[in-house]
Amino acid sequence: MMKKVFSIVAALCVSLYAVAVVQADEKPEIKACRSVHLFYPAPDSIAFYNEVTVEKSEPGTYFMVNGFNMGYFGIQELYDGKKVILFSVWDPGQQDDPDSVKEEQRVKLLYKADDVRVARFGNEGTGGQSFLDYDWKVGETYRFCVSAIVNGKRTEYTGWFYKPEDKAWKKLVTFSTITGGKYMNGFYSFIEDFLRNGTSAKLIRRANYGNGWVMDKDGHWYSLTKAQFTADNNLSVNIDAGVKDQRFFLQTGGMTQNKTTELYKYIEREPQGLDFPKFPKSSAEVYRKIEVK
Numbered sequence: 001m002m003k004k005v006f007s008i009v010a011a012l013c014v015s016l017y018a019v020a021v022v023q024a025d026e027k028p029e030i031k032a033c034r035s036v037h038l039f040y041p042a043p044d045s046i047a048f049y050n051e052v053t054v055e056k057s058e059p060g061t062y063f064m065v066n067g068f069n070m071g072y073f074g075i076q077e078l079y080d081g082k083k084v085i086l087f088s089v090w091d092p093g094q095q096d097d098p099d100s101v102k103e104e105q106r107v108k109l110l111y112k113a114d115d116v117r118v119a120r121f122g123n124e125g126t127g128g129q130s131f132l133d134y135d136w137k138v139g140e141t142y143r144f145c146v147s148a149i150v151n152g153k154r155t156e157y158t159g160w161f162y163k164p165e166d167k168a169w170k171k172l173v174t175f176s177t178i179t180g181g182k183y184m185n186g187f188y189s190f191i192e193d194f195l196r197n198g199t200s201a202k203l204i205r206r207a208n209y210g211n212g213w214v215m216d217k218d219g220h221w222y223s224l225t226k227a228q229f230t231a232d233n234n235l236s237v238n239i240d241a242g243v244k245d246q247r248f249f250l251q252t253g254g255m256t257q258n259k260t261t262e263l264y265k266y267i268e269r270e271p272q273g274l275d276f277p278k279f280p281k282s283s284a285e286v287y288r289k290i291e292v293k
Contacts, residue, residue, distance in 0.1 A: 028199045031060040033253030034234035036241060038209060038227040038267075043259050045214035049145045049182040050224070052189075053247070058204040060195025062086070063207045065144045069186035070177055071127070073144055073159050075136050079195060083132045087146075087159035089175035090127035098122040100204030110156060111174040118173065130159070139162070148184045155179040183217055187224070191250050201236065204248035204254035211272045223271040229261045243269045 052065045057077045064074035071089035078084065091101050098120040107128035112118050117131045136142060143162035148155050158174040189209045193200050212224035226247050230242040240251045242260030246269050261267055 015214055020044060028235055029190045030236045031198045032196035032236075033167050033191075033201050033203070034236040034239050035190055035232040036239050036252045037188055037190040037230045038241065038248055038250060040187040040189075040212060040214075040224040040227050042185075042214045042222055042224060043216045045148045045187075045222075046149070046183055047145060047215040048184055048187055048212075049143070049214070050061045050189065050212040051141055051143050051210050053141045053208045053210075054206075054251075055137070055208065056204045056251075057138055057261065058193075058195075058200060058203045058205060058253075060193055060197075060200055061205050062190075062192040062194060063188045063205075064188075064192065066146050066211065067141075067186075067188040068146065069182075070155070070179060070184075070185045071157055071175070073146055073148070074189075075134070075142065079254045081256050082095055082133070083135050085132040085136075085161055085172070085174055087131065087175075088121065088127060088129040089157050089177050090125045092158060093126075096123050097125040101126055105178065108154075108176040108192065109263045110176055111158070111171070111172070113170065113172055116172050126175065128175045130160070130175075132172055134161075145169075146184065150179075150183060151176070153178055153181055155182060158185075160275065161179055184214075187212075187214060189248075189250070191252055193253065200253070201238075202254055204251065205255055206249065206251040208244065208247040208249045210265050210269075224270050226268050228266050231263055231264060238265070241267060243267055246270050246272060260278075 048066050050065050059079050059081050062076045064072050067074040073087045076084050089107050121129045147158045154176045156176045159172045160169050162169050162264040191205050213221050215221050229285050238256040240260050241258050
């Protein structure tokens with residue numbers, strides 16, 4: 001009986017090994033475009049300005065423009081083709097259930113424009129998010145800024161969007177979160193395919209990011225002329241990044257080939273002139289001495 005058991009176990013092990021070998025030889029199914037990022041080295045800051053021009057979009061795409069240690073800000077094309085502006089700020093901690101966060105630990109809403117929707121979110125950290133319905137266009141350049149005010153152990157982040165049709169900045173929302181009294185850092189941009197249905201991986205997404213600046217706590221502006229090209233752990237090799245017309249670009253999906261910049265390498269561009277309209281004084285006195293470094 002024991003021999004029979006050993007024989008069955010041995011046969012099962014051989015079968016499992018054979019299956020493993022076959023699976024190892026098979027290419028894994030790629031369901032989504034690989035998320036690609038630009039990380040910008042810069043000092044702790046009270047303002048982060050950046051611009052984006054989308055060249056190719058598909059439903060289920062997030063073109064994130066202003067990412068920082070406690071949130072992100074950008075434009076999305078949703079599953080149905082509807083377009084929105086999204087600004088999110090995280091609670092402290094590593095949890096994914098928004099209801100598990102104590103009230104005093106949560107992101108607080110300090111301001112929102114009448115046409116902006118706000119809600120709690122989870123499953124990728126927890127926090128507060130805001131949406132503005134806005135039919136942004138491929139080929140048009142859009143301008144974003146996040147300002148930050150340290151208030152005790154919290155930092156108050158305001159999302160600003162420049163509406164080209166109005167030729168004016170729109171204050172969307174202000175969120176406050178616990179940071180221990182820290183300023184903004186960890187600046188980045190990315191493209192993400194959140195449709196992830198297999199077909200979406202076969203379609204190209206591409207955007208240019210440029211004229212990025214941060215202002216440090218002493219009021220000095222720094223031009224974001226250097227970025228590191230990174231990606232998530234998706235196995236797709238259809239990604240690329242580089243510089244075109246003195247702007248960084250990211251591309252992912254479809255038949256994209258990695259011809260320009262190797263993954264994890266740094267990219268550099270020439271600094272551009274700063275065209276930065278003044279905000280209302282209530283935004284955070286981000287207009288002091290301008291000194292490009």
